[in-house]
Structures are given as C-alpha cells and as structure tokens.
Amino acid sequence: MSNLKFFFEPKTVAIIGASERLKFGYGTTKYLLESPFKTYPVSLTKNQIMGHKAYKSIKEIPEEIELAIILVKNDNVLQAVKECVEKGVKGIIIETAGFAETSIPKYVSLQEQIASLAKSSGVRIIGPNCVGITNFKNKFTTTELDVNKLVKGNISIIAQSGVLGNIFIDWATSQKIGFSKAITLGNKIDVDEIDMIEYLEEDPDTSVITIYLEGVKRGNTFKFVLKNMKKPLIILKNGRSELGAKAIKSHTASLAGNDRIFEALFRQFKGIFRVNNFYEMFEIAQVFATQPLPKGKNIAIITGSGSLGILACDLIEKEGLGLAKLESKSMEELRAISPNWVSVKNPVDLGPSQFSTLNPALNILFHDKKVDGVLFIFSVPELPLKQWSLSVTPFLRRMKHLSRETEKPIIICVFGSRWVFEYLLEKAVKFSIPLLNRIDHAIKAFRFMHEFYLHKKE
Amino acid sequence: MSNLKFFFEPKTVAIIGASERLKFGYGTTKYLLESPFKTYPVSLTKNQIMGHKAYKSIKEIPEEIELAIILVKNDNVLQAVKECVEKGVKGIIIETAGFAETSIPKYVSLQEQIASLAKSSGVRIIGPNCVGITNFKNKFTTTELDVNKLVKGNISIIAQSGVLGNIFIDWATSQKIGFSKAITLGNKIDVDEIDMIEYLEEDPDTSVITIYLEGVKRGNTFKFVLKNMKKPLIILKNGRSELGAKAIKSHTASLAGNDRIFEALFRQFKGIFRVNNFYEMFEIAQVFATQPLPKGKNIAIITGSGSLGILACDLIEKEGLGLAKLESKSMEELRAISPNWVSVKNPVDLGPSQFSTLNPALNILFHDKKVDGVLFIFSVPELPLKQWSLSVTPFLRRMKHLSRETEKPIIICVFGSRWVFEYLLEKAVKFSIPLLNRIDHAIKAFRFMHEFYLHKKE
Numbered sequence: 001m002s003n004l005k006f007f008f009e010p011k012t013v014a015i016i017g018a019s020e021r022l023k024f025g026y027g028t029t030k031y032l033l034e035s036p037f038k039t040y041p042v043s044l045t046k047n048q049i050m051g052h053k054a055y056k057s058i059k060e061i062p063e064e065i066e067l068a069i070i071l072v073k074n075d076n077v078l079q080a081v082k083e084c085v086e087k088g089v090k091g092i093i094i095e096t097a098g099f100a101e102t103s104i105p106k107y108v109s110l111q112e113q114i115a116s117l118a119k120s121s122g123v124r125i126i127g128p129n130c131v132g133i134t135n136f137k138n139k140f141t142t143t144e145l146d147v148n149k150l151v152k153g154n155i156s157i158i159a160q161s162g163v164l165g166n167i168f169i170d171w172a173t174s175q176k177i178g179f180s181k182a183i184t185l186g187n188k189i190d191v192d193e194i195d196m197i198e199y200l201e202e203d204p205d206t207s208v209i210t211i212y213l214e215g216v217k218r219g220n221t222f223k224f225v226l227k228n229m230k231k232p233l234i235i236l237k238n239g240r241s242e243l244g245a246k247a248i249k250s251h252t253a254s255l256a257g258n259d260r261i262f263e264a265l266f267r268q269f270k271g272i273f274r275v276n277n278f279y280e281m282f283e284i285a286q287v288f289a290t291q292p293l294p295k296g297k298n299i300a301i302i303t304g305s306g307s308l309g310i311l312a313c314d315l316i317e318k319e320g321l322g323l324a325k326l327e328s329k330s331m332e333e334l335r336a337i338s339p340n341w342v343s344v345k346n347p348v349d350l351g352p353s354q355f356s357t358l359n360p361a362l363n364i365l366f367h368d369k370k371v372d373g374v375l376f377i378f379s380v381p382e383l384p385l386k387q388w389s390l391s392v393t394p395f396l397r398r399m400k401h402l403s404r405e406t407e408k409p410i411i412i413c414v415f416g417s418r419w420v421f422e423y424l425l426e427k428a429v430k431f432s433i434p435l436l437n438r439i440d441h442a443i444k445a446f447r448f449m450h451e452f453y454l455h456k457k458e
Numbered sequence: 459m460s461n462l463k464f465f466f467e468p469k470t471v472a473i474i475g476a477s478e479r480l481k482f483g484y485g486t487t488k489y490l491l492e493s494p495f496k497t498y499p500v501s502l503t504k505n506q507i508m509g510h511k512a513y514k515s516i517k518e519i520p521e522e523i524e525l526a527i528i529l530v531k532n533d534n535v536l537q538a539v540k541e542c543v544e545k546g547v548k549g550i551i552i553e554t555a556g557f558a559e560t561s562i563p564k565y566v567s568l569q570e571q572i573a574s575l576a577k578s579s580g581v582r583i584i585g586p587n588c589v590g591i592t593n594f595k596n597k598f599t600t601t602e603l604d605v606n607k608l609v610k611g612n613i614s615i616i617a618q619s620g621v622l623g624n625i626f627i628d629w630a631t632s633q634k635i636g637f638s639k640a641i642t643l644g645n646k647i648d649v650d651e652i653d654m655i656e657y658l659e660e661d662p663d664t665s666v667i668t669i670y671l672e673g674v675k676r677g678n679t680f681k682f683v684l685k686n687m688k689k690p691l692i693i694l695k696n697g698r699s700e701l702g703a704k705a706i707k708s709h710t711a712s713l714a715g716n717d718r719i720f721e722a723l724f725r726q727f728k729g730i731f732r733v734n735n736f737y738e739m740f741e742i743a744q745v746f747a748t749q750p751l752p753k754g755k756n757i758a759i760i761t762g763s764g765s766l767g768i769l770a771c772d773l774i775e776k777e778g779l780g781l782a783k784l785e786s787k788s789m790e791e792l793r794a795i796s797p798n799w800v801s802v803k804n805p806v807d808l809g810p811s812q813f814s815t816l817n818p819a820l821n822i823l824f825h826d827k828k829v830d831g832v833l834f835i836f837s838v839p840e841l842p843l844k845q846w847s848l849s850v851t852p853f854l855r856r857m858k859h860l861s862r863e864t865e866k867p868i869i870i871c872v873f874g875s876r877w878v879f880e881y882l883l884e885k886a887v888k889f890s891i892p893l894l895n896r897i898d899h900a901i902k903a904f905r906f907m908h909e910f911y912l913h914k915k916e
Contacts, residue, residue: 027841097809098797101764144841161765166839167874174876212765238768241775247768247805277769277896278873306559307619307670310696310705311735317699339556347705351555381624383485383602415736416625418632418876438735 006090008135010067016042017071018049025071027144067091074098085121094127115189130186131162136179153178154207155285160214168278176429177286180205208288213237226269270455273448287445290432291409293453296372298324300365301347305379309347315443324371366402378414400431411442464548466593468525472516474500475529476507483529485602525549532556543579552585573647588644589620594637611636612665613743618672626736634887635744638663666746671695684727728913731906745903748890749867751911754830756782758823759805763837767805773901782829824860836872858889869900
C-alpha cells in the first residue's frame with residue numbers, strides 16, 4: 001500500500017499553468033497562492049502571477065516540490081510531466097482534459113506516454129481529466145470550491161469525474177453534510193479507486209467511504225479490497241444501461257463492464273452498499289457518520305403528518321424492515337399524554353399538537369424494547385412555525401440524549417419550504433442529527449446500517 | 459356535476475371557533491379577518507376577535523353566509539354544523555380532527571351524524587380533519603399559508619390529508635412551482651376527490667390536476683371519471699404495502715383497498731400517471747404546465763458533466779425512451795464549434811467551457827429532426843459561477859425561443875448548492891422553463907408527456 005499523504009498534505013506545491021485569467025484553474029491558483037500552503041506558480045508567459053514570482057519551468061523553483069498541479073492545455077501536458085519527473089516531485093495532479101476520453105488517436109497515445117512515464121519514474125499521478133483533491137481538515141484543495149463554506153466531517157468521497165464531485169460537494173455543503181476528503185480521479189492513468197480506498201481505510205478522519213464509479217481497471221484487486229473492507233463503503237455506479245455504458249466510453253475512457261458483474265460483486269460482500277444517486281449516497285453516508293448502528297430492524301415512526309407516516313410504512317415494508325410493535329406499556333403511556341383523537345399506534349401521529357407531546361413521546365419510544373431506531377417526520381408548515389416562534393432545540397437535545405443513552409439511531413425527515421429546512425438544519429447539525437428530505441433515503445439508511453451492524457457482529 | 463364555486467370564491471365567510479390564541483386556526487383567522495374577503499368571526503367566549511365583532515352563533519350574523527369554516531373542537535362540531543344548516547350556508551369546511559380516524563365509537567358516530575346532516579340538508583361539506591382550500595388566483599385560503607409568497611400557476615392539487623398539502627405547497631413555493639387551487643379533503647364525509655376532479659376539469663385556470671389519494675369511496679364513479687379525463691391527472695397513492703394500508707385506516711378512516719386494483723385502474727386509462735412521491739408529482743406537473751408535448755420519444759442531452767449525461771442515459775433506457783441519434787449534419791456543426799476534446803455525440807458533453815458553445819449547440823439540437831425534446835443538465839459549481847459573473851439569462855431566453863419555435867419541450871436539471879439552484883431558478887421561472895433537481899423526474903416527465911401526446915392524438 002502506497003503512502004499518498006503528499007496529495008492531501010503537501011509541504012510544497014507548484015501550479016503549472018497558473019493563470020490570472022478567469023478560466024478553468026483560476027480559482028485554484030488564487031486560493032492556493034493566498035493560502036498558507038507554500039505554492040509556486042509556473043507560467044510560460046508571465047513573470048508574476050497575482051503578486052508571486054512565476055517560474056518558466058518547475059525545474060527553476062529553488063526548493064523541493066512535493067506536489068505539482070498541471071492545468072496547461074492537453075498538448076503541453078506531457079512536457080510538463082517530464083519536467084516534474086526531472087524535478088523529483090512525489091505526486092502530480094493533471095486536471096487538464098482531452099486525452100483518451102476523446103477517442104482521438106493522438107490524445108489516446110499522449111495519455112499512454114504519460115502513463116508510461118508514471119510507471120518508469122515512480123511518480124504518482126492523479127488524472128488527467130479531473131479536479132484533484134480536497135482535504136477538509138487542513139483546507140488544502142486543488143478544486144474550485146469556496147473553502148470557507150466547507151463543512152468538516154467523517155465522510156470521504158472518491159469520484160471519477162471532475163465537475164461532478166465538485167457540484168455534489170456544493171450540494172452537500174448546503175445540507176451541512178460534513179466531509180473529510182474528496183478525490184476526483186478522472187482517467188486514472190495511475191492512482192485509482194483501489195489506491196484511494198486503501199488510503200481512506202487507514203485515514204483516522206474517515207469513517208464512511210463513498211465512491212462514484214464508472215469502471216474498474218484492476219478487477220481482481222478491486223474484489224480483494226471489497227472483501228476486506230473495514231469501513232462502510234457506499235457505491236454509486238452508473239452505466240447500468242447499454243446507452244449509459246456507451247456514453248461512459250467517451251467520458252473517461254473507462255469500460256463500464258457488464259453491470260450484472262458489478263451488481264453481483266457488490267452483493268457478494270458485506271459492508272458494500274449500492275445506491276442510485278448522489279443524494280441517496282450522501283444522505284445515507286451522513287447517517288452512518290453520525291448515528292449508532294441499529295441492533296434490530298424495527299423502526300418507530302413519530303410524526304405530525306399521518307400521510308407521511310403511511311408513506312414511511314410502505315417503504316419500511318419495501319426495504320424488508322419492520323414497523324416496531326410497541327410494548328403495551330408504551331401504548332398506555334402514549335394514550336395518557338395524547339389528546340383523544342391521536343393515534344397511539346406506530347406510526348405515532350401526534351397531529352398538529354405534535355410539540356406539546358413530542359418530548360414525552362420520544363422518551364417512550366426510545367425506551368421501548370421493541371424499537372431499534374426512531375424516524376421523526378417533521379411536518380410543520382412555514383407560517384405556523386414562524387408564528388409560534390417555536391424553539392426546536394429542546395426537542396433536538398432530547399433526541400440526541402435519548403439516542404446516546406439507548407444507543408439507537410435517530411433520523412429526522414423534513415418536508416416543506418427551504419426556510420423550514422434551513423431553520424431546522426442549523427440546529428440539528430449541532431446535535432449531529434441527520435436531516436433528510438426524503439423518507440426513502442432514511443429507510444434505506446436504517447436497512448444499510450442494520451446490515452452493517454450484523455456484519456460487524458459476525 | 460355540482461357547482462362548488464362558493465368554496466373557492468365565497469362572497470361571505472364565517473369562522474366558527476375563530477381564535478386570537480396562537481393555536482391551530484389562528485393563522486387562518488388572522489389572514490381572513492385582515493383580507494378583503496368579507497369574514498365574520500364566531501366565538502362562544504369572546505365578543506371581539508382581532509378588532510372584529512364576534513358572534514356567539516353563525517345564526518346571529520346579520521347577512522347571508524356562503525361559506526363556514528369550522529375550527530371548534532370535535533365534541534362541538536355537530537352543533538356548529540346544525541347552526542350552519544339553519545343559517546342556510548352553501549358550504550362548510552370542517553378543519554377539526556378527531557372523528558372516524560380515531561376508531562373511537564363515539565367519534566365515528568359523530569362523523570356519521572354530520573354526514574347525514576349534509577345529505578338531508580344539501581349543504582356541501584369538506585372535511586373533517588383537513589385544512590380546506592386555497593385559491594391562488596384570488597388569494598382566498600382557509601389554510602395557514604403565507605399568501606404573499608404563493609406562486610400562481612396552472613397546477614391544482616387535491617390532497618386527502620391536511621398538513622401534507624400544506625407543507626408540500628410550502629416546498630413547491632420554494633421551487634417557484636405555480637398553483638391554481640389546492641384542496642384538502644380529510645375524511646370526505648361529503649365532498650370527495652371525484653367532485654373536485656370534475657370541478658377542476660372545468661376550471662379554466664387549471665391545466666394539470668394532481669392528487670394525493672389514500673382511498674376512494676365511490677369506486678365506479680371514480681373509474682368513470684378517470685376514463686373521461688381531458689386534462690393530465692397525476693396521482694400519488696400511498697398504502698401500497700400491508701403496513702401502509704393498515705396505517706391509512708387510522709389516519710383518515712379510509713379503506714386503502716387492494717393496491718393492485720388501483721394500479722390496474724391507473725394503467726387502464728390514458729392520461730392518468732402514477733408517481734411515487736410529492737417531489738416527483740409536482741416537478742412532473744410543472745413540466746406539463748409549462749412545456750409543449752414531445753411528438754416523439756427521442757431526447758437530446760446537453761451538459762457540462764459527462765457523468766450526469768451517463769446517468770441520464772441509464773434513465774432514458776429505463777423509461778423506454780430513446781437517446782436521439784443526431785443527424786450527421788448536426789454532428790458536423792457541433793464538431794465545428796467545439797474544442798478538440800469535446801464529445802459531439804448525444805449526450806453532448808460541452809465540458810467546463812459549456813457556456814461559450816451552449817447557444818449554437820442548443821440551436822443545432824432543437825433544429826435536429828431526430829430530437830423530440832431537450833434536457834439541459836447545468837453543472838457549474840458555485841465558486842466559478844460567482845467568479846465568472848456569468849449571466850445565464852441569454853441562454854434561458856434562447857432555450858425558450860427555440861422551444862417555442864420548434865414546439866419541443868426543454869427541461870433543465872441543476873445540481874449543486876442551493877445558491878446555484880436559486881440563482882438559476884429566479885431567471886428560469888421568467889421563461890417558464892422547469893428547473894428540476896433530479897434527472898429521474900425529468901426523464902419520467904418526458905415519458906408521461908409523450909404518452910399524453912399520443913393519447914390526445916388518438
């Protein structure tokens with residue numbers, strides 16, 4: 001297993017193709033030059049970049065360079081890589097696109113020459129056709145992200161494609177889902193998902209690994225890695241259809257492979273979870289990252305909306321989980337605290353008065369021996385929420401306390417306006433309670449977490 | 459077919475159980491008393507409500523009342539209904555919960571007595587256990603909504619459950635999805651979905667009808683209505699599972715019925731579309747409400763993210779649509795405007811330079827005879843979008859123009875931060891271009907729209 005630390009914590013960085021112009025790479029150049037990371041711009045045309053002396057070649061930099069970021073256009077990449085090798089860098093991130101994915105022989109061959117150079121020299125290369133990496137802990141990034149907005153957490157993401165990793169981190173950041181490392185691999189001429197999974201398995205800041213995959217080159221090693229995973233691995237793999245598989249070829253020059261083989265592989269090993277889209281991937285990852293594993297498969301639902309409780313029932317049955325049959329003691333206690341018209345069966349529908357009885361109801365449900373996890377579906381419309389000037393913090397604190405005390409997971413689903421979502425999100429994140437927009441993701445998260453619990457127990 | 463206009467455009471309104479206290483119904487009381495709708499508060503305990511003279515009984519109001527809204531607690535509802543009948547109102551909305559859905563014999567019987575009164579007197583009743591109606595055009599509402607935020611449009615929604623309709627209108631409003639009428643029916647002792655579908659079919663402000671259904675009481679009439687629908691009807695029906703069907707019983711006292719029967723019914727008639735959740739329902743409805751119907755099933759995809767293009771391909775195949783095979787003329791034209799490393803096949807991946815070539819590329823795709831609809835997947839991360847100070851308006855204007863000229867639908871999917879979504883949304887709504895968060899909803903919308911096109915052509 002190779003040490004890839006220099007990609008995430010480089011002592012020195014060179015940006016080859018640093019630019020003052022507002023084009024791809026501008027944001028990265030600006031951020032790194034202004035950051036505490038020791039960064040040198042390399043430019044063929046400029047003597048100065050944003051007030052920093054620019055070098056004509058990486059070889060002219062009067063210091064050892066650990067990591068080079070290459071942004072020059074595709075025709076000039078090979079020369080830049082050669083100079084990096086001569087300089088003795090440890091790692092290179094080639095962000096430039098326009099190689100094997102074009103299917104144009106000249107650029108396919110250019111990629112092969114770069115790959116040979118990596119092999120013969122021992123330099124480690126990420127890319128080409130990617131946006132490199134982001135380390136949320138030390139704020140080192142080769143990607144155009146607003147670093148001040150980033151939310152730190154324990155989820156890491158490996159994505160093949162550049163822009164995709166980027167926009168979904170934007171999304172996750174809006175949802176206050178916290179990350180540890182984000183890695184985009186592009187055409188994978190050297191460093192691939194296997195290297196990165198191995199690195200993240202050992203990374204103390206990562207507790208859940210997520211990966212967006214278009215194809216795998218080292219099939220047997222990949223299988224070996226999947227078999228021996230210690231952390232939960234959540235996989236999104238596209239190219240399920242023939243149309244999709246064809247499109248992959250011209251995207252990152254990967255072979256999608258037969259999707260049935262992948263599907264079988266993912267099912268064969270425990271702790272590997274396939275999802276259908278990025279929203280599902282990150283929301284489920286966040287549950288893994290913040291909640292205890294459910295020891296059984298029986299869920300209690302508590303809500304102010306009977307309809308959404310019913311939807312949750314449909315999904316619980318679909319996912320093969322159980323709707324917790326409450327102990328009769330719990331039912332009696334619920335009846336004692338509820339208005340006459342409230343259903344005290346599971347799903348517990350507290351109706352519009354949900355907040356007057358929520359805390360005692362939570363107490364009853366978390367302490368019920370038949371309950372392995374709690375789903376709270378928040379359903380207060382925006383206007384009453386504003387008019388009541390309701391403070392949700394005491395409820396969230398209670399949930400967190402009960403969850404910790406009973407070692408049972410809690411997930412909140414919220415529906416309604418963006419304002420309501422953000423109002424709740426701001427508070428929920430302080431208690432590390434995952435706030436999801438979709439019940440299907442919540443129920444799937446319970447299932448995956450329970451499967452992971454059984455796997456760990458084996 | 460009964461005229462139910464007085465529910466949506468009442469000349470005079472009485473609020474029975476009007477309240478100055480911050481509880482359920484406060485928002486409605488406050489809004490209507492301050493609105494131009496001629497509203498009279500009725501209260502047993504107060505002489506004045508928010509500066510308006512309050513009456514002890516609806517019968518004391520010195521004017522004819524068209525619509526009564528009942529908010530008093532369940533034990534007092536029957537008496538209130540009796541007085542409404544004596545007063546000669548045309549319609550009553552009972553928002554109070556705590557009737558048949560409790561399964562408590564006393565309250566089941568109370569509901570039956572109210573139902574008999576409706577039958578014998580001819581008064582029309584919506585509810586109980588609902589939040590009534592909202593007319594987005596004249597801003598009449600019996601629901602606690604921030605009326606100033608409402609977005610007017612051509613979608614109407616019928617929901618059985620109260621709070622649910624409410625929070626999803628909050629959500630849709632955040633997405634700038636425009637509505638015409640929103641109706642919640644609750645336990646449906648009198649007015650049911652059939653009455654409302656019939657009303658909306660004739661409503662000139664409604665072009666798409668959406669419905670959330672827990673069960674149907676008049677099965678044969680429902681079938682007849684479905685068979686003769688002129689407008690697209692999008693249905694969300696829960697209770698697919700046994701668990702869900704049981705939960706429905708204690709929610710609105712409806713019988714979910716065998717889901718297979720419903721599924722068969724929905725498939726039997728053209729123009730009826732079943733969806734899986736509210737997000738899907740409203741996003742697809744918005745496409746129906748704003749876009750021309752696709753005359754064929756071949757979609758062109760244009761994006762800056764190859765990965766998302768691939769995801770869209772998977773979904774196109776799954777939904778039985780086609781990925782448009784571009785005319786060779788189009789391919790040549792695309793090649794001429796693209797950098798060497800860009801794929802000019804469909805999906806058209808413009809890469810990070812997407813905006814320099816977007817307008818000519820749109821031109822080519824819309825005018826290609828093999829293309830029946832266009833999906834644009836926007837994939838610019840937040841930071842570059844801010845730094846480039848990119849104006850998206852010219853692209854949206856172009857899309858709108860081309861869509862109108864060629865009579866082909868356009869859908870935009872956008873991913874990333876909420877800021878990016880709102881940045882785009884604010885502009886897209888001006889051109890009535892639907893902006894979706896999920897490709898699966900977009901592809902499903904194309905399929906439903908094409909099916910509706912074929913149905914209309916028959």
